[in-house]
Amino acid sequence: MKALGLTLLALSAAAGWSPFGAGVTLPVQQQRFQALAATDGVFVAAVFARQHNSEFVAVGDASLRQKDTRPWLPVGRIVAPSAASVTAAIETQRPLLVTAAKAGHKKLRVLRDFSLAWGGADELEAEPRLGSFRCPACGAQNDASADDCSNCGTPRGDAPRGSLSLALRTSKLEVEQCGFEPAPG
Numbered sequence: 001m002k003a004l005g006l007t008l009l010a011l012s013a014a015a016g017w018s019p020f021g022a023g024v025t026l027p028v029q030q031q032r033f034q035a036l037a038a039t040d041g042v043f044v045a046a047v048f049a050r051q052h053n054s055e056f057v058a059v060g061d062a063s064l065r066q067k068d069t070r071p072w073l074p075v076g077r078i079v080a081p082s083a084a085s086v087t088a089a090i091e092t093q094r095p096l097l098v099t100a101a102k103a104g105h106k107k108l109r110v111l112r113d114f115s116l117a118w119g120g121a122d123e124l125e126a127e128p129r130l131g132s133f134r135c136p137a138c139g140a141q142n143d144a145s146a147d148d149c150s151n152c153g154t155p156r157g158d159a160p161r162g163s164l165s166l167a168l169r170t171s172k173l174e175v176e177q178c179g180f181e182p183a184p185g
């Protein structure tokens with residue numbers, strides 16, 4: 001039985017199989033992070049996790065915003081080809097990021113699902129908060145750094161500033177284009 005298990009392991013390794021999807025394993029993505037982050041023209045982002053809820057930073061909804069004071073917990077850093085492709089890099093590595101978040105934070109282990117958010121690795125405040133905003137006109141979710149809605153152009157208005165953008169579901173990158181390094185400790 002043991003030999004069979006080892007054979008299967010060897011076969012799946014040879015086929016590039018992993019529970020995170022083809023080619024997406026922590027050692028490989030960590031190597032990719034180190035290689036890619038050392039090159040010019042890439043974007044390094046810090047990724048955070050928090051219990052999933054329906055809260056978006058909605059314009060004019062201060063009560064909803066203040067109700068949720070749970071901190072965003074650090075997961076690690078990822079590298080993507082550009083700031084515009086960070087959510088795609090997160091989506092590509094999402095199962096890996098979820099596993100790392102659970103490994104790093106006891107309170108996340110019991111949760112089936114939680115939200116991921118990201119900010120530029122150099123621009124984060126001590127207690128990062130969500131600054132991405134939902135457009136009051138069309139409902140599109142916009143990045144923390146945006147001044148206008150990317151969908152309809154409506155100005156950001158009174159939506160609070162912050163360093164984190166919510167990582168919404170999006171299309172994926174080629175896995176070779178991104179990397180991940182877990183937060184220390």
Ligand SMILES: [Zn+2]
Pocket residue numbers: 135136137138139140149150151152153154
């Ligand atoms: Zn809009």
